Amino acid sequence: MKKLSGAQFAALEMQLFLDTHKNNADALKSMRQYQRQAAEYRKEYEERFGPITHNDPFGDTRFEWLNAPWPWENESEAKK
Amino acid sequence: MWQYEKKLQYPVKIKTPNPRLAQIICTQYGGPDGELGASLRYLSQRFAMPYPELKGLLTDIGTEELGHLEMIGAIVYQLTRNLTIDEIKKSGFDAYFVDHTTGVYPSSASGVPFTAAYLQSKGDVLTDLHEDLAADATTTKEQPAFPRARKPLI
Numbered sequence: 152m153k154k155l156s157g158a159q160f161a162a163l164e165m166q167l168f169l170d171t172h173k174n175n176a177d178a179l180k181s182m183r184q185y186q187r188q189a190a191e192y193r194k195e196y197e198e199r200f201g202p203i204t205h206n207d208p209f210g211d212t213r214f215e216w217l218n219a220p221w222p223w224e225n226e227s228e229a230k231k
Numbered sequence: 232m233w234q235y236e237k238k239l240q241y242p243v244k245i246k247t248p249n250p251r252l253a254q255i256i257c258t259q260y261g262g263p264d265g266e267l268g269a270s271l272r273y274l275s276q277r278f279a280m281p282y283p284e285l286k287g288l289l290t291d292i293g294t295e296e297l298g299h300l301e302m303i304g305a306i307v308y309q310l311t312r313n314l315t316i317d318e319i320k321k322s323g324f325d326a327y328f329v330d331h332t333t334g335v336y337p338s339s340a341s342g343v344p345f346t347a348a349y350l351q352s353k354g355d356v357l358t359d360l361h362e363d364l365a366a367d368a369t370t371t372k373e374q375p376a377f378p379r380a381r382k383p384l385i
Contacts, residue, residue, distance in 0.1 A: 153242070159242075160238075171288060185308050203238055204234060205234075223239070223243065
């Protein structure tokens with residue numbers, strides 16, 4: 152999760168920079184690189200803990216998104 | 232439109248509850264310079280922005296502020312987990328508790344409910360950008376104010 156958040160945050164910072172520097176090809180390249188990295192970490196995380204968004208293809212018969220950890224809860228709350 | 236990601240922008244894992252601190256941090260949720268005001272400010276002002284750079288920036292920052300709002304909510308929630316009546320009374324959290332129990336409610340530290348009067352959207356690029364600068368400056372005041380407010384309390 153830390154790796155995913157790190158890559159997402161880096162991509163977001165590049166995105167904010169690009170909002171005011173749209174012709175900066177280096178920044179664009181860097182943003183794409185962080186986005187790809189984030190996509191990899193996301194896949195790793197979701198395989199272990201469950202889907203982060205409704206779109207992610209997990210579960211054939213059950214809506215798995217509900218069971219993935221709620222971000223404000225700890226493990227003991229999740230078991231209730 | 233927006234799509235939800237079931238994760239925080241940065242993980243929040245608080246082991247020891249602290250209701251007194253929760254009441255202070257709550258102002259960053261729905262207080263005069265909180266994340267709710269920030270996101271509404273940027274997401275409302277962007278409609279009147281004449282340049283793509285500014286429409287993009289206000290959209291992205293306003294969106295990020297919503298992520299901050301969720302983190303602050305998680306902090307307040309975790310700081311008020313499993314409280315005893317004694318802890319609530321001793322910490323001074325009773326004033327919040329009588330109105331909201333441990334529900335996360337957008338209000339300032341002194342208990343004023345969130346109001347849209349905390350922000351402005353004037354339909355003029357320079358006026359709105361000046362307001363954004365002023366709003367941003369408040370965070371430089373909050374950061375030193377937080378430890379100051381905490382010191383005599385803990």
